[in-house]
Amino acid sequence: MKNMKGEFALKKVFSVLLGTVLAATLISGCGGGQQTPSSTQTSSASHQEAQAPSTSDDLKTLLAKAKDIKTISYTMVMTGDxxxxxxxxxxxxGQKVKMEMSDGAMKGTFYVDSAKKVAYTYIPEQNTAMKMDMAQFENKKSKTPLDYGEQLEADETKYSVIGDEDLRGEPCKVVEAKDKDAVSKLWISKKLGMPIRVESKNNGTLNTIDFIDFETADIPDSQFELPAGVQIVDMNDLMKGMPKAEN
Known part of the structure; x- marks a missing residue:
């Protein structure tokens, strides 16, 4: 009975972690109808067209600052309205990611090693980690600050530079990005060459991702390793023993 309760609690926290990862993907990929502040609309349409080549070049130069970053840590805060x-x-x-999250009194850490195609959800209170096949999450991972720059550079027709603005005391270039029916607004730090805020509007709700507390110093490999003595539960083995749902 004790083991069953432990597994139930573990699954609950895993659901919270996965839900947040999915939420980050939805916030960064959805939106529409985002209004641009009047302070960034001082140029006429003809003036913006005339300046398009130089603003595009400026943005490329700005985004290039992030290309040499090999390691990075930051805090991600997601808000809705x-x-x-x-x-x-x-x-x-490199190909290793670690994410610490909390759900009230319960805390969890998500480890991903893309090279080994494996992911773990570690619950400190239970000294247990759930091992999962990376294939389950390859299309569900959240975007990182570096991903946005790569996407902007991949297709210049999907974005436009709409002005300059200070955010949290940091000079930024403000960019509007379009992807199919989605429109997002990004504040690209002129110091880092990465977004420190992404906004989108989805079903009338203003969703925001703030990236703060950036550090680019080297991170020890030990930071991406599970603590010694952790009990590992293989989710593939666990799922094999569960009854199939009936239609």
Whole structure:
């Protein structure tokens, strides 16, 4: 009975972690009808067309600052209409990612090693980690600050530079990006060459991702390793023993 309760609690936290990862994907990929502040609309349409080549070049130069970054850590805060929905701490180095999250009194850490195609959800209170096949999450991972720059550079027709603005005391270039029917607004730090805020509007709700507390110093490999003595539960083995749902 004790083991069953432990597995249930573990699954609950895993659901919270996965839900937040999916939420980040939805926030960063959805939106529409986002209005641009009047302070960034001082140029006429003809003037913007005339300046398009230079602003595009300026943005490319700005985004190039992030290309040499090998390791990075930051805090990601997601809000909906000004209400905080989730907060997590991220570490990235090569193909390894670590994400710390909390759900009230329960805390969890998500480890991903893309090279080994494996992911773990670690629950400190239970000294247990759930091992999962990376294939389950390859299309569901959240975007990182570096991903946005790569997408902007991949297709210049999907974005436009709409002005310059300070955010949290940091000079930024403001960009509007379009993807199919979605429209997002990004504040690209002139110092980092990465977005420090992404906004989109979805079903009347203003969703925001803030990236704060950036660090680019080297991260020890030990940061991406499970603590010693952790009990690992293989989700593939666990799922094999569960009854199939009936239609």
């Amino acid at each position: 000004g209400k905080e929905l989730a907060k997590s701490k991220m570490w990235m180095k």
